[in-house]
Amino acid sequence: MFLLGIVTLFAALGIAGSTPSCYNGVNGNPPLCSTCSGACTQAGCTCSNNTSCLPDAGMCSLNSSTCCLPNLSWNPDLVCCTADPYCSTACLADEVCQYVNQTAICVANTTYYKSQDVYNTSYSLVCKGSNMTISVGKNLLEVLHYKPSASTLLHSNCSGAVESILQGQRVYSLTVQTGSGVCGNKIVKNNTHVSYTNAINIPANTDNGLVGAGNLSIEFSCTYNISMWTSLTTVLNPVMSTENLNSGGSADALTSLAAFTNPSYTNPMLQSQSQDLDIGSTLYFGMSTQFADPAFVLRVDQCFATPTSDGSGSIKVQLIQGGCATGDGPYIKVVENGVSKEVRFSIASFSFQNYNSVYIFCDARLCSHSSGKCSSCASSRDVSEEPTRFSVGPFTFVDTQDNSAIFAKGLPFTVLLISLLGSLTLISEF
Ligand SMILES: *[C@@H]1O[C@H](CO)[C@@H](O)[C@H](O)[C@H]1NC(C)=O
Numbered sequence: 125m126f127l128l129g130i131v132t133l134f135a136a137l138g139i140a141g142s143t144p145s146c147y148n149g150v151n152g153n154p155p156l157c158s159t160c161s162g163a164c165t166q167a168g169c170t171c172s173n174n175t176s177c178l179p180d181a182g183m184c185s186l187n188s189s190t191c192c193l194p195n196l197s198w199n200p201d202l203v204c205c206t207a208d209p210y211c212s213t214a215c216l217a218d219e220v221c222q223y224v225n226q227t228a229i230c231v232a233n234t235t236y237y238k239s240q241d242v243y244n245t246s247y248s249l250v251c252k253g254s255n256m257t258i259s260v261g262k263n264l265l266e267v268l269h270y271k272p273s274a275s276t277l278l279h280s281n282c283s284g285a286v287e288s289i290l291q292g293q294r295v296y297s298l299t300v301q302t303g304s305g306v307c308g309n310k311i312v313k314n315n316t317h318v319s320y321t322n323a324i325n326i327p328a329n330t331d332n333g334l335v336g337a338g339n340l341s342i343e344f345s346c347t348y349n350i351s352m353w354t355s356l357t358t359v360l361n362p363v364m365s366t367e368n369l370n371s372g373g374s375a376d377a378l379t380s381l382a383a384f385t386n387p388s389y390t391n392p393m394l395q396s397q398s399q400d401l402d403i404g405s406t407l408y409f410g411m412s413t414q415f416a417d418p419a420f421v422l423r424v425d426q427c428f429a430t431p432t433s434d435g436s437g438s439i440k441v442q443l444i445q446g447g448c449a450t451g452d453g454p455y456i457k458v459v460e461n462g463v464s465k466e467v468r469f470s471i472a473s474f475s476f477q478n479y480n481s482v483y484i485f486c487d488a489r490l491c492s493h494s495s496g497k498c499s500s501c502a503s504s505r506d507v508s509e510e511p512t513r514f515s516v517g518p519f520t521f522v523d524t525q526d527n528s529a530i531f532a533k534g535l536p537f538t539v540l541l542i543s544l545l546g547s548l549t550l551i552s553e554f
Pocket residue numbers: 155159160171173174175
């Protein structure tokens with residue numbers, strides 16, 4: 125089979141080696157357009173009686189293979205159709221211009237690859253931001269009877285490989301976003317790094333009924349430093365709220381408020397973990413923005429908690445005011461605010477012992493370093509950036525010490541009622 129391929133190729137090279145000339149048909153068939161009052165349109169060149177004709181040199185102003193019949197190529201130097209294949213974009217060093225499906229395209233030069241002893245199935249991986257791009261060389265794989273254009277990731281519905289030229293090689297690339305489960309991504313995480321692993325599956329080419337090679341699978345992985353932001357993509361369903369901050373429309377300012385379970389803010393709290401929290405536990409809240417401009421930092425102006433999901437009502441515990449922990453909140457600790465792209469604060473849930481269901485609201489904005497006020501404890505009224513509101517919740521609590529404590533403390537009836545309504549809302553929402 126392979127020998128036959130080489131013989132065919134030599135024949136093709138023989139033709140390619142001759143000096144190309146305009147194709148004039150055989151015994152006036154097909155006729156030249158000048159002999160039958162022909163004309164060329166987007167649909168091709170035709171005689172006045174609608175049969176196809178060959179454009180005379182310089183006649184077809186479309187200047188493309190649209191002018192030519194199948195198995196012929198438009199040659200822009202000769203401005204006519206030739207029998208020799210002519211590829212409109214130059215082929216690479218390991219390619220030849222050949223007819224495939226009656227159209228001239230660049231394909232792998234089989235003799236070039238046949239002369240190599242080592243088959244180097246090299247691939248390239250780019251880990252950029254939250255994208256992983258895997259690229260595999262097209263030509264060698266095709267010579268080895270694979271079909272890289274049909275490559276998929278671990279989930280076979282992640283397909284659509286894109287052809288491009290990378291470092292002088294024609295490649296097919298697939299891009300997958302980092303994130304748990306995306307296209308079959310697998311995650312390995314330790315205290316400092318997170319790795320996402322997937323695999324590109326290159327199917328064997330069975331177009332010619334050939335059944336030989338099995339599918340080729342190449343595993344790849346990208347490793348990132350763990351940070352508040354990257355940790356959020358390592359889990360499904362974190363307690364998280366994501367908004368685009370008002371950044372004057374200049375650039376992407378995706379920002380997230382999320383709850384964490386550890387003081388290094390790298391273990392996101394799952395939605396399933398936000399119920400029946402021990403009333404004594406500490407909740408860690410982190411915000412992180414993707415806004416890249418180094419002239420700006422992230423600042424939270426205020427945060428408060430309410431038993432209601434819309435933040436309204438008279439029951440409200442102010443947590444952060446003017447960028448700093450409120451005086452009446454001894455259990456609130458602002459770890460970092462207005463100094464970087466991240467904000468961190470923690471709340472001991474004793475603060476909420478009057479409620480069994482709590483929503484947290486925060487107003488955050490980008491703050492210009494040059495103002496010198498981004499980390500100050502003051503309500504900055506003179507800012508141009510409107511804050512954006514984030515909310516997460518509900519968090520529900522159980523008093524593992526003594527469930528009757530709430531009643532023993534003789535809370536006002538309204539407080540209890542509102543807590544209960546909070547729980548009811550929760551039930552009806554899910
Ligand atoms: C159309 O015209 C060409 C050239 O005059 C001729 O060779 C061909 O037979 C004609 N075809 C029909 C269907 O009349």
